[in-house]
Amino acid sequence: xxxxxAAIAVSARQAEPxxxxxxxxxxxxxxxxxAHAGTAQEQALFGEPGMPTEQVWQQSIIVALFDAxxxxxxxxxxxxxxxxxxxxxxxxxxxxxQDWVRLTQSQFDHIQISERLWITPSWHPLPQAPDIINLQxxxxxxxxxxxxxxxxxxxxxxxxxxxxxxxxxxxxxxxxILTIAALKLGAGQASGxxxxxxxxxxxxxxxAQNHVDAxxxxxxxxxxxxxxxxxxxxxxxxxRMLGDMLAARTRSGxxxxxxxxLEEQLSELSDIYAQWFDxxxxxxxxxxxxxxxxxx
Numbered sequence: 001x002x003x004x005x006a007a008i009a010v011s012a013r014q015a016e017p018x019x020x021x022x023x024x025x026x027x028x029x030x031x032x033x034x035a036h037a038g039t040a041q042e043q044a045l046f047g048e049p050g051m052p053t054e055q056v057w058q059q060s061i062i063v064a065l066f067d068a069x070x071x072x073x074x075x076x077x078x079x080x081x082x083x084x085x086x087x088x089x090x091x092x093x094x095x096x097x098q099d100w101v102r103l104t105q106s107q108f109d110h111i112q113i114s115e116r117l118w119i120t121p122s123w124h125p126l127p128q129a130p131d132i133i134n135l136q137x138x139x140x141x142x143x144x145x146x147x148x149x150x151x152x153x154x155x156x157x158x159x160x161x162x163x164x165x166x167x168x169x170x171x172x173x174x175x176x177i178l179t180i181a182a183l184k185l186g187a188g189q190a191s192g193x194x195x196x197x198x199x200x201x202x203x204x205x206x207x208a209q210n211h212v213d214a215x216x217x218x219x220x221x222x223x224x225x226x227x228x229x230x231x232x233x234x235x236x237x238x239x240r241m242l243g244d245m246l247a248a249r250t251r252s253g254x255x256x257x258x259x260x261x262l263e264e265q266l267s268e269l270s271d272i273y274a275q276w277f278d279x280x281x282x283x284x285x286x287x288x289x290x291x292x293x294x295x296x
Contacts, residue, residue: 001097003028006072006090008062009035014085015060021079028065035059065095113155117181122209133184136209137177150259153283153290154178154233157257161292162186162229169193169227169249171242172234172260176203176214182229183212191227192216226251232258236265240272247276250295259290266291 010018019030034057036042066072072092080087111119119135158178162168164186170179173192176199182190192203192214200216207214217223230250232239239246239258250256256277261269266289270279277293284290 002068003095003097004066004068004070004072005093005095006062006064006066006076007093008064008076008088008090010060010062010088012058012060014083014088015057015062017083018079018085018088019062019064021082022062022064022075024082025075025079026066026070027075028067030062030064032057033061033063035061111152113152114159117155117159117185119177135177135181135184137175137180137206149285149288150233150261150290151177153285153288154231154257154259155181157283157290157292158182158185158231161255164188166228168229168231169222171230171232171246171249172238173203173216174199174233176206176216178231178233179203179214179216180207180210180212182231183214184210187229190214191222193219193222195219225249226254228254230254230256232256233260235260236262236269239269243272243275247273247295250276252295254295255292256295257290257292259288261289261291263287263289265289 008018015032019032022030034042036057036059066075072090073087076090077087110121113119116131117133117135119137122136155178158181162182162185165188166182166186168179168182168187168190170176170182170190170192173179173194176192179190179192180203190212192200194200194203194216195218197218200218203214203216207216227249228251230246232242232246234242239261246256256273258269258273263284266282270282270291273279273291273293277295279291279293282289282291
C-alpha cells in the first residue's frame with residue numbers, strides 16, 4: 001500500500017483556509033511549511049503570549065497526504081472553491097507505507113547533557129557507564145525533551161549547581177523534565193507549574209516513569225511558600241510579566257535560572273531581574289541564552 005502526497009505553493013492568506021478545506025474534502029493530513037525552508041530566505045517565526053506574530057509564512061507550502069485512490073484534481077478543485085481561490089498547481093509524489101512508529105522512534109536518540117546526565121527514550125537501552133543519571137523521557141505533547149538549547153542550558157546549570165536537599169520550583173514545566181532532573185540530581189523537593197493541564201498530566205506520567213516524587217500544579221493551585229531555586233524556561237514576554245512573582249517565590253540568598261531568551265533579548269531581561277538578583281555571566285547556545293543569579 002502507498003499514499004499520494006501533494007505539495008501546494010500558496011500565500012500566507014491562502015494557507016490555512018485551503019489546508020482546512022483539503023481536510024474537509026478527504027485529505028488524510030495537511031501541514032503548512034515555509035516555502036523557503038533551508039535557504040537564505042527562510043523565515044523564522046517566534047510566537048510569544050501577548051505579542052502579535054505572523055501565523056504562517058509569507059510564502060508557504062501545504063503538504064497534503066491522500067490515500068492511493070484519491071482523485072487529487074477533484075479534491076483540490078473543491079477545496080480551492082471553498083477557500084475562494086483558483087485551484088493551484090501542485091507537485092505529486094508517492095509515499096510508501098512505513099512503520100511510522102518505528103520511523104519516528106528512530107529520529108530520537110540518547111542526549112548527553114554532561115558526563116553523568118543523559119536523556120534516553122524508553123525504547124533505547126540505557127547508557128552503560130558508572131555514576132550515570134538517566135532521565136527516561138519520550139517525545140510527547142508537552143515541550144521539553146532536552147534537545148532544545150534552552151532545556152539543555154537549564155539542565156547543565158542544574159547538573160553543575162545543585163548540591164543536594166534544595167527545594168526547587170520549575171515554572172513553566174512543560175514535560176516536567178527540569179523538575180524530574182532536579183530530583184535525580186539530589187534536590188530534596190521539586191514542584192512544577194504550567195498553565196496547560198495537558199502538560200501537568202504529561203509531567204505526572206513522566207515523573208512516574210522516572211520513579212521520582214514530583215508535584216505538579218496549575219498556577220492558581222501552587223501552595224504559598226518560597227524556594228531555594230526557581231527555574232523558568234519559558235519565553236521572554238512571560239518572563240517580563242512574571243518578574244515580581246518569580247522574585248517573590250525565591251528565598252533570600254536563593255537562586256534563579258531563566259531561559260527561553262534570545263540573545264537580542266538578554267540586555268532587557270537582565271535589567272529587569274537585576275532589581276532582585278545579583279546576576280552571573282549568561283550561558284549561551286545557538287542564539288539562546290540562560291540567565292542565572294542569586295537573590296539579594
